[in-house]
Amino acid sequence: MNYNLNSIAEQEKKSSSWAGLKNLLNLVAEERKRIFLSLSAILVSASLNLLGPFLIGYTIDHYVQTGKYHGVLVFAGILLGMYSIAFVSSYLQTQWMGGVAQRAIFKLRNVIFNKIQQLPVAFFNENKAGDLISRVNNDTDKLSQFFSQALMQFISSIITMIGSGVFLLSINIKLGLATLVPALVILIFTRSVSPWVRKRNALSLKSSGGLSAEIQESLNNFKVIIAFNRRDYFRKKFDVANQHNYKTAMGTGMANNMFLPVFGLFSALAQLIVLSYGIYLITESEFSIGLLVSYLAYSTNFYNPLRQLAALWTSFQVALAGWERISRMLSLESNLDIVKGSVAKASDSLLEFRNVHFGYTTSNEILHNVNFKLEKGKTYALVGPTGGGKTTTASIMARLYDPVSGSILLDGKDIKSYTSEERSKKIGFILQEPFLFTGTVRENILYGNEQYHEYDQESFLAVIKATGLEGLLSVFDDGAETKILSSGDSLSLGQKQLIAFMRAVLRKPDLLILDEATANIDTITEKLLGEILYKLPQETTLVIIAHRLNTIENADEIFFVNSGEVTRAGSFQEAMDKLIHHKRKS
Amino acid sequence: MILVLGGHYVINGKMSLGDFAAFNSYLALLIFPILIIGFMSNVIAQATASYGRISEMLERPDTIETGQLAANLTGAIEMKDVNVNYGEKPVLKHIDFSVRPGSRTAVIGPTAAGKTQLLYLLSGLIKPDSGVLTFDGHQIDEYKSESFYQKLGFVFQDSILFNMSIRENITFSETVTDESLQRAIETAELKDFMESLPDGLDTSVSERGLSLSGGQKQRIMLARALAINPNVLLLDDFTARVDNQTETRILENIQRNYPNLTLISVTQKIAAVEHYEQIILLMQGEILAAGTHKELMNTSPEYVQIFNSQKSTSNYEL
Incomplete structure (x- = not known):
């Protein structure tokens, strides 16, 4: 369109x-x-x-x-x-x-x-x-x-x-x-x-x-x-x-x-x-x-x-x-319409890509025939060189775009059959460059959160404590009440990423995608983030895109993304070999 | 009124009927402009309000260009007891350090330590509230801003791309020669990528640069900074989005193609900067320690802590 x-x-x-x-x-x-x-x-x-x-x-x-x-x-x-x-x-x-x-x-x-x-x-x-x-x-x-x-x-x-x-x-x-x-x-x-x-x-x-x-x-x-x-x-x-x-x-x-x-x-x-x-x-x-x-x-x-x-x-x-x-x-219609009538089939996989092809423009295909399954409760890592298609793959998972051909199943049902509310409840996506609103840190974290959005300062802090997030608030001068001006220009990229992280974690999604979400955060804070992720409910599926290997080490499975192809690496070592020996194409 | 008075005059013979008719027509003519006056006074009121808003902006004092010196920065930079506050809150406290020409300096530290502010300070985007910052013994104000910025390249942390062709995004003007453009592209490892694009350098980037990957955007930002042939290069967490392999090659390229460059790099990864002449550890706006990697490993427990936290990463050089 x-x-x-x-x-x-x-x-x-x-x-x-x-x-x-x-x-x-x-x-x-x-x-x-x-x-x-x-x-x-x-x-x-x-x-x-x-x-x-x-x-x-x-x-x-x-x-x-x-x-x-x-x-x-x-x-x-x-x-x-x-x-x-x-x-x-x-x-x-x-x-x-x-x-x-x-x-x-x-x-x-x-x-x-x-x-x-x-x-x-x-x-x-x-x-x-x-x-x-x-x-x-x-x-x-x-x-x-x-x-x-x-x-x-x-x-x-x-x-x-x-x-x-x-x-x-x-x-x-x-x-x-x-x-x-x-x-x-x-x-x-x-x-x-x-x-x-x-x-x-x-x-x-x-x-x-x-x-x-x-x-x-x-x-x-x-x-x-x-x-x-x-x-x-x-x-x-x-x-x-x-x-x-x-x-x-x-x-x-x-x-x-x-x-x-x-x-x-x-x-x-x-x-x-x-x-x-x-x-x-x-x-x-x-x-x-x-x-x-x-x-x-x-x-x-x-x-x-x-x-x-x-x-x-x-x-x-x-x-x-x-x-x-x-x-x-x-008169423009969103081309991401909601398709009715897809029947859920019992499936152990939370998300499945079936023969997915995708390109931002018709002439230039970026992903070629991608197939994979993500199981509930596992942690997946997407690795690969810059420009290989990692972010694109993640964007399609969250249905920011529809594939040109092929289909994506979420919980056994075509992802197109979910309304955007249902979908965003199930999928949390932390972007490379998070978007913040003018307001306070708390407001930004609670934005779009149905469960907590009316929480005041105290009950909010209680929730934060329960989730183990309170350590992250300390980098903000006034904690949760720190003011955010002109869409976050007053914050560092690392701080923005922290807010986005808390925002996504509090929503308790079934699938949490982190797209280099911690790239600009120092390694010590990052460890803390790792612990928080570890504390997420057992059935949460994680998809992590990162360059730093320690974030990937704990992944149950590693997918190697390069030149529009997503291949499964059998082991951590195999992923390493691929990264080192494969010819970069970007 | 007209009818009464006019009728009276006509009956008394003081006025002819023709005059009366003419008078009546004139009156009709008069009414339309009066309506317009009412309408105009409304428009004028609106315009006055708008003009007030505009002139409020125009009357803000211009930044005054005081500098006279033509900058030919060697890269000798010195900060003496520099403080920066945002409102009440200090962002940088008592910053003291110096940089030798042609050397490489890394700034590491946790999120919100003030690293980016330090680079903003060095690029003159913000001014110190107290203390002195000099390049070759002169403060930034003393330089002509045009020549100062021609010698200083800055790669921002967030990718800022304009809705123009890639070429324009990198050169920003026609003053950059093709030669330096090519060198910048090669150094940023963008050559293969450019060749893969249908229109090469003339491919246009959409407003938010969404069709490019994070690493590609970062490398375009780097090429932009290098294309002006700077003497001093400021990198703000440049390597966060670029995979290690590419990063290593880029850093080698910079060494080879820009041998006299003074480099100040904010980073999270110690491994990449271990061999730098100086590493500055910044925490909560203060310099905690500064020196070579070796010195810091011996003197600064905080540095050792960060180093250890990255050890698992460092073992696997990609």
Whole structure:
């Protein structure tokens, strides 16, 4: 499965604006009541605003021209009342929609984040973190702007336009038709350029995603950049990305701003038509002056919202482009699906590899036809030169990846039939470079531990003591309450490995995989770790990847991993011989 | 308002009906910009808040480049009573030691002893809170940072790779010559691996470098440090992820290809550094003992303890 979001983009065919709008509206489907309220508020304010000009025209014809001042005052009062009601309802509508938009975006961000959490490791290999952050933050913000500011104005503008159109046509059909001709031209123009504008916006969002990826990378790795004095190099790289972003943003800005002047031109044209044609009609005495005044007001009422629509249309196109980027991510399915219906066969082996082939890319196979069984309660060591496939084998054991062909049985059942919760309960995996969260040591150790996760300081320490782990806490300044800042930059790699070790041991998994998990820990502490492992329940199966022989010496069985093949070494001595004499291939 | 006043004027004949119509249209024109002003004041408020956040960052003082000296480090390094604190807590206490040009020094000690901090200190990533650190008699501040870092290579403990081609990851810029690039790759034992890749050096590394093994990443980090032809090389637990066979070859390669290099290596394995000119035993931020392997075996019980704990490992040289 292809997980590269930016390359998926190019394969996709563009959907129309309307289909896009429908998708966007689905986002807020749960807020129907509020939206309905807002809609009615809009209807009220729009229709009241629409009635205004008509009443003014009526007043002019019936009272002003005849000089009845009293009638003028009465109608002025009615207008005042109408306008205040319109004001109140439009205020309420803004309030409601603002809330709707914020909640919708809050929900959307949650959905996206959960999605990211579900996706397999391969997804993260193919996408840059910065670009993902930009999708979660920047793109959803574009949507939020659309919902809170644009959507209802959009609707209100359309209602006002339709209403004005109806009045225009009903007052005088000939004049009305003439007035609406420019609008038709605008409609055709908008339809034809919209897809292009949206494409430009998508490009611009993509390049700002690229920009944030650039920033993220150099922020994460600043110590290398400083120690190698490569600030200039990264400054240049950033300049290039920024320049690119600037260019696409400029192009997008040009495209976005094109609507406004064009709409403006045509609405001016329309007024010209009203005036000249209207006066002509008056001279032909088909039309009254009062009506012409109303008419002018209606045509303004028709074309002003149209001009607003130009601005809103842009915001709509931006939102659509953002939505496309987001929905592309949401439509990705994890390729590690859960297969139902695998029946457990009684088996003494905890984990079994059957004819497993694997490669990170299709062209480059890393593991070739791997077969082995791990029995319950035994300790296994994977040895072999760097790049031989040890970590890859371990990652497949923990189902970070699925094999290209062949199958893996966990407790006699296909590993694919376990949910990720069941699987991670059974398998503990300590990585070469453990990942820590900002928080305390205790929080990091208890993370994801169903049994102990609500433990406070005291009960936690009791558990630690019972497991024999308390000696390990002493390397942290404040013990279990030591603060961990910015994902563990304040700790040494050895300390991180200790936390990961405690985290995994406390979960009491059936299978514990240690991938060079103690490589950066001093040998004395390591002995302590060995003793703790020894104290694990009898049925725990251990898989240890290490270079240090003393960690391997106690293994029941040794597998030799080289050039993508896993072979069983009969004895410790045989493993040694293989290591020494085999030609390295990496 | 307009209707009332205007109506009044028109009835009284002070204003023509045409004027009134025009007036009405102008009013309609006026309303739209007023709406925009309301909208703009909102945008302006947001922009002001954003600008505040940005300028807060821009107004942080730049690190000032004070150094004038062009560094041509020989590798004579001296630390005198250097202390480093993180907040309240001392990380390194009264560190005193010196390194001769071209010599090899190993730093060993348990987890969280301050070994990595010591290397950060030597590379100028952190500054001593008190005490003096000199290279050839001059403090790091006195050197131009550009020339200082051209003579100092640092291999970090964690692998940090950028989402670029392997070539770019190693050279980082166009200033590294092909010759020194090749030498660095050979020294790091990466040549065979590079040749096995479809695009060789131009293969790109994904952001987190996940498609490479731990040892390969480490060796790329080493090649990066060697490609600048450093006079001083700092290794932070470099050998932890590389198997012993490769490690031995790499260390031999370094000796052969970079004969005058001053090497300071943080490590866990005594066996690999037994013959170094100086071994420093660091524990809880303090230097417990320093000297050759032989001296330490005679004088430091802690050292002997570590040595013994590794003995079983040392017996089997891979």
